[in-house]
Amino acid sequence: MSNASPQPVRVLTVHGLKVEVTWKSVKRLSLTVTSSSRIRVSCPSRTREGEVIAFVTSREGWIQAALERQSSRSADTRSLLANGDTQRIWGVSTPLVLEPGTSTRARLAGNTLVIYVTSSTYGNDETAVQARRAALRALLAEELRSALPDVVEKCEAVVGRHASLWRVRYMTSRWGSCNTRTGAITINSALATESPRCLEGVVTHELCHLWDRRHDARFHSLMDDFFPDWREARAELRANPPLLR
Numbered sequence: 061m062s063n064a065s066p067q068p069v070r071v072l073t074v075h076g077l078k079v080e081v082t083w084k085s086v087k088r089l090s091l092t093v094t095s096s097s098r099i100r101v102s103c104p105s106r107t108r109e110g111e112v113i114a115f116v117t118s119r120e121g122w123i124q125a126a127l128e129r130q131s132s133r134s135a136d137t138r139s140l141l142a143n144g145d146t147q148r149i150w151g152v153s154t155p156l157v158l159e160p161g162t163s164t165r166a167r168l169a170g171n172t173l174v175i176y177v178t179s180s181t182y183g184n185d186e187t188a189v190q191a192r193r194a195a196l197r198a199l200l201a202e203e204l205r206s207a208l209p210d211v212v213e214k215c216e217a218v219v220g221r222h223a224s225l226w227r228v229r230y231m232t233s234r235w236g237s238c239n240t241r242t243g244a245i246t247i248n249s250a251l252a253t254e255s256p257r258c259l260e261g262v263v264t265h266e267l268c269h270l271w272d273r274r275h276d277a278r279f280h281s282l283m284d285d286f287f288p289d290w291r292e293a294r295a296e297l298r299a300n301p302p303l304l305r
């Protein structure tokens with residue numbers, strides 16, 4: 061039994077989740093997770109607390125997934141690419157300096173990553189950080205494109221298959237992909253943040269899909285033959301997400 065008539069806004073705790081509930085003139089219950097990870101429910105003015113709790117409970121899986129997405133996004137924003145930060149390039153922690161320039165672009169100068177910035181891309185506001193990340197992504201793509209031909213030549217000889225086409229693209233969800241119908245292989249340019257053996261591992265992995273499209277026992281025994289180090293390379297990739305979105 062409810063001990064008071066519903067107030068316009070109240071915070072309820074449902075299975076450890078803090079939920080901000082607003083009663084207003086809407087037709088149905090709705091739920092959002094904000095960019096600052098707050099859970100908000102709005103509901104028709106006569107809705108009882110028990111109904112709100114049942115509603116939130118029925119969507120707990122969705123809420124958890126949304127919160128996880130938010131926390132990986134906020135981990136992402138910690139990589140501001142500010143002066144004095146470090147950035148992994150080919151698996152090596154590389155100091156970053158920002159220098160004034162006429163456009164925003166990145167280059168490697170010896171063991172230093174230089175990002176040239178303009179007055180509008182120097183600060184830590186979202187637009188400036190995004191511009192610096194775009195510059196870094198362009199550099200990584202350049203690095204990957206220049207490293208790829210030698211790696212491909214070596215891995216194709218080992219695996220005994222050839223891709224019909226090699227593409228380099230920045231991807232947020234996978235390191236590589238293979239179209240087994242056309243034989244085209246796409247490699248994530250963010251691999252230029254990881255040590256060179258990771259690129260070799262991914263190239264070998266995608267080439268092995270030209271023998272076996274699934275990740276079954278046969279596939280893994282091909283990987284064992286052609287790239288015995290594949291478990292270590294995979295562990296390295298899992299430990300170091302590129303964080304460049």
Ligand SMILES: [Zn+2]
Pocket residue numbers: 265269275
């Ligand atoms: Zn695969």
